[in-house]
Amino acid sequence: MFANNSNYNVRPILYYDDINPHSRAVLMILNMLDVDIELRAVEMIKGEHLKPAYAKINPALTVPTMVHKDLIITGNAIFSYVCENNDNEKANQLIALKCYKRHCCVLSRLFFESQVLHRIHGHLMTDLVRKTIYQTDVDYHQKKVEHAYDVMEAYLSDSQFMAGSVLTAADISFVACLGALDMMFPIDGDRKRWEKLNDWYRRMRSLSIQKINEFGIEKQRQIVEYFAKFQFKSDIKRFTTGLRESQIPGFPSRPDRCSVSIQTVSGAEPTLDILSIKNNI
Numbered sequence: 001m002f003a004n005n006s007n008y009n010v011r012p013i014l015y016y017d018d019i020n021p022h023s024r025a026v027l028m029i030l031n032m033l034d035v036d037i038e039l040r041a042v043e044m045i046k047g048e049h050l051k052p053a054y055a056k057i058n059p060a061l062t063v064p065t066m067v068h069k070d071l072i073i074t075g076n077a078i079f080s081y082v083c084e085n086n087d088n089e090k091a092n093q094l095i096a097l098k099c100y101k102r103h104c105c106v107l108s109r110l111f112f113e114s115q116v117l118h119r120i121h122g123h124l125m126t127d128l129v130r131k132t133i134y135q136t137d138v139d140y141h142q143k144k145v146e147h148a149y150d151v152m153e154a155y156l157s158d159s160q161f162m163a164g165s166v167l168t169a170a171d172i173s174f175v176a177c178l179g180a181l182d183m184m185f186p187i188d189g190d191r192k193r194w195e196k197l198n199d200w201y202r203r204m205r206s207l208s209i210q211k212i213n214e215f216g217i218e219k220q221r222q223i224v225e226y227f228a229k230f231q232f233k234s235d236i237k238r239f240t241t242g243l244r245e246s247q248i249p250g251f252p253s254r255p256d257r258c259s260v261s262i263q264t265v266s267g268a269e270p271t272l273d274i275l276s277i278k279n280n281i
Contacts, residue, residue, distance in 0.1 A: 010068065010069050011036060011037065011038055012035075012037050012038070012066055012067065012068040013037070013038045013039075013040060013066065013067045013068075014026065014027075014030070014037050014038070014039050014040065014064055014065070014066050014078075015040050015041075015042050015054070015057065015058070015063055015064060015065040015066075015067070016039060016040070016041065016042065016063050016064040016065075017041065017042050017043060017044045017045075017049075017063045017064075018041075018212075018215060018216035018219065019044070019045065019216050019219045019220040019223065020044065020063050020064070020216070021118060021121060021173075021176040021177040021179070021180075021216075022063070022064055022075055022076065022114075022118065022173070022176070022177075023063050023064040023216070024176040024212060024213050024216045024217075025076075025079075025169075025172050025173045025175075025176035025177075026064045026066075026078050026079070026082075027212050028172050028176065028209040028212050028213065029078075029079055029082060029083075029094065029169060029172055030082065031209050031212060032090060032094070032172075032209060033082060033083070033086050033088070033090060033091055033094075035082060035086070042054060042063050044063065045223060049061045049062070049063065057072065058072065058074060060074065062074060062075065064078060066078045066081065066082075068081075075114060076110045076111075076113070076114050076169075076173060079094070079095060079110065079169040079172075079173070080095055080107075083095045083097065083169065084097065093166055093167070093168065094106075094167075094168055094169045094172075095107075095168065095169050096163070096164070096168060102163065102164055105163045105164060106163045106164075106168045106169060106170050108163075109155065109162050109163045109168075109170035109173075109174070110169065110170055110173055112151070113170065113173045113174055113177060114173075116148060116151075117148050117174065117177050117178075118177055120141075120144045120145055120148055120181070121177050121180065121181055123141070123144075124136075124141045124144075124145070124181070124184065125180065125220070125224055127141070128224050128227070128228035128230075129223070129224055129227040129228060130227075132227070132228050132229045132230075133228045133229060133230035134229070136228070141184075142185055145181050145184070145185045146185065148181075149185075149187060149193075149194050149197055150193075150194075152174065152194075152197050152200075153193070153194050153195075153196055153197045156196035156197060156199075156200055157196065160200070160203075161200070162174055162200075171200075171204060172209075174204075175201070175204040175205075175210075175213065176213055178201065179213060179214075179216075179217035179220075180217060180220050180221065180224070180232075182201070183217075183221060183232035183233065184232055184233060185233075186233060187201055
């Protein structure tokens with residue numbers, strides 16, 4: 001990692017939870033760049049992000065968080081840090097380092113995902129888990145989600161990808177967040193309204209890194225359905241590559257090409273038992 005900077009000879013650590021869209025997006029970027037990194041799972045559904053040990057690392061109590069020597073980077077800022085410190089064409093393309101105008105466009109899209117799309121996703125999932133489907137204002141959330149779909153359709157009005165003619169970190173960030181939203185409010189429910197978005201989503205789902213996204217989405221689906229007492233309109237199998245409906249991995253999804261060691265903040269291998277975590281919601 002960070003071949004263009006000899007000062008970065010310490011292996012970075014990524015704290016993440018793969019039911020979190022931003023964590024999945026970072027994992028996909030790391031996979032694309034073949035980054036050598038240590039992964040440490042933070043199981044937010046069990047409240048591990050609230051523990052003092054993690055609060056010392058990231059007082060905001062959010063994931064993902066990357067620690068590299070004396071630097072602590074969170075959220076979508078990790079994209080820029082990783083790409084800027086990898087001297088290869090793929091990293092340059094992901095955040096358009098060689099073109100200031102396109103670079104600003106990528107950042108603009110990432111800000112939209114972080115400030116708008118991710119918040120819409122978070123509010124919806126929180127309401128479903130805490131209030132159940134019966135007390136959630138689904139119509140309100142649907143309007144918010146569909147407006148976000150309209151914005152993304154506009155972004156694609158004159159380009160194949162969210163920030164231009166090539167795949168960038170913006171596309172990775174968007175597709176990570178769309179997985180659960182699409183199951184609740186299917187993008188293909190109105191192909192005419194979101195024609196370009198449907199085409200983009202189909203192409204993104206065909207990428208090999210999508211399997212990293214799938215495991216986290218499936219975990220998220222089962223957790224939300226259990227606590228919200230309903231089933232999503234669209235099953236994850238509609239767009240995944242054979243993941244069984246009842247499958248919850250006993251370990252977090254891991255980028256195949258990355259050299260990783262995986263543990264929780266406390267040092268144990270992460271697990272997910274829906275019944276045992278009910279009281280943490």
